[in-house]
Amino acid sequence: MQQCSGGIIRRQQHLIRCLAVNETLISVNKITRMQSVMSGASPNLEVDALSILRSISPTLDPNKHKGQAGKIAVVGGCREYTGAPYFSAISALKIGADLSHVICTKDAAPVIKSYSPELIVHPLLEESYNVREEDRKSISTRVLAEVDKWLERFDCLVIGPGLGRDPFLLDCVSDIMKHARQSNVPMVIDGDGLFLVTNRLDLVSGYPLAVLTPNVNEYKRLVQTVLNCEVNDQDGPQQLLSLASSIGGVTILRKGQSDYFSDGKEVKSVSIFGSPRRCGGQGDILSGSVAVFLSWARQVAAKEGTHTNPAMLGCIAGSALMRKAASLAFEDKKRSTLTSDIIECLGRSLEDICPVR
């Protein structure tokens, strides 16, 4: 049944693409509405994500200096996972951030550095296997002191891609999150960061600059823990609203066939573009993208005095760009599409949506 509806949706998406090419009068918004109806999303929740993306993307102004377009840090990367923090951090750069840091374990750092000279990689975190019981306190104090030197320079942290679930490491990351919160640094929490936060809701509860980006498993665990019930897809938007509101107005981006967003006050969705390939790492691209767009949305809000929640705008723009890049990569690579192919399409996608002036 799933296969059958997937086939129908693919044929419908193909039809929409043909219409878009042949009939220039069909507006992007109309296509978006058609796609959202076909994917089962509520059309009245669908936002004009491309206009939002355009409205928060900065111009490339020759008067600007390095750093003004954003300094992002990904806290993640351990012995098992080195790809996830790389995907997240390099995506931030490809979208337009000026500097992208990775704060990872000592073992992961040389590997991540070898993927790219563009990233600034800090080998600071430690896992239990490398630390004697009696050294834990002094090591965690040292880790925190090192991270503190950098913290206020970051416009946004991404907590969790490839972080792993080592208890000692997660304790250190909890301390980093507490300091980030005291300094008003926004945080996008993904992957194992969500594992941490689901067990330590106090780390984000009531913090409006926290964004949670759960996938299907991570969302299920959050709903079970916070709302004490199972995921209810019949009333998905209302449940998402309750979840965000129960965690004190954090912004939640629920990833799926359509992406849904809520800050506990409203619910929005993005259903445009997308790809049927579900290779690992696409959520990591999204976390780096949301971090950049959230930083840009905050800059716009500070300059223009607007009151729209920058976390919501960042999520919407990040989702739209990720889905556009995935669709472009899929057009080219079909079944062999990988996360690196999607990253290569980020620039072209951004240019299609928001050309350099």
Ligand SMILES: NC(=O)C1=CN([C@@H]2O[C@H](COP(=O)(O)OP(=O)(O)OC[C@H]3O[C@@H](n4cnc5c(N)ncnc54)[C@H](O)[C@@H]3O)[C@@H](O)[C@H]2O)[C@@H](O)CC1
């Ligand atoms: N190339 C890479 O390095 C990638 C790494 N990733 C990272 O992989 C980690 C897990 O993300 P998923 O999306 O797979 O998470 P999920 O929550 O979807 O987990 C997938 C399955 O693995 C189990 N699992 C994961 N870690 C476990 C652990 N330490 N002990 C016991 N069971 C465990 C879960 O219970 C679940 O059944 C995250 O840190 C994520 O960022 C992903 O982002 C994909 C790409």
Ligand SMILES: Nc1ncnc2c1ncn2[C@@H]1O[C@H](COP(=O)(O)OP(=O)(O)OP(=O)(O)O)[C@@H](O)[C@H]1O
């Ligand atoms: N069925 C789907 N159709 C279209 N796009 C989807 C679908 N499911 C997820 N996506 C998109 O893929 C991106 C990543 O979502 P996904 O659920 O794969 O995250 P993830 O499991 O955390 O990924 P990762 O492997 O990086 O951890 C999101 O931007 C989402 O919009």
Ligand SMILES: [Mg+2]
């Ligand atoms: Mg993930």
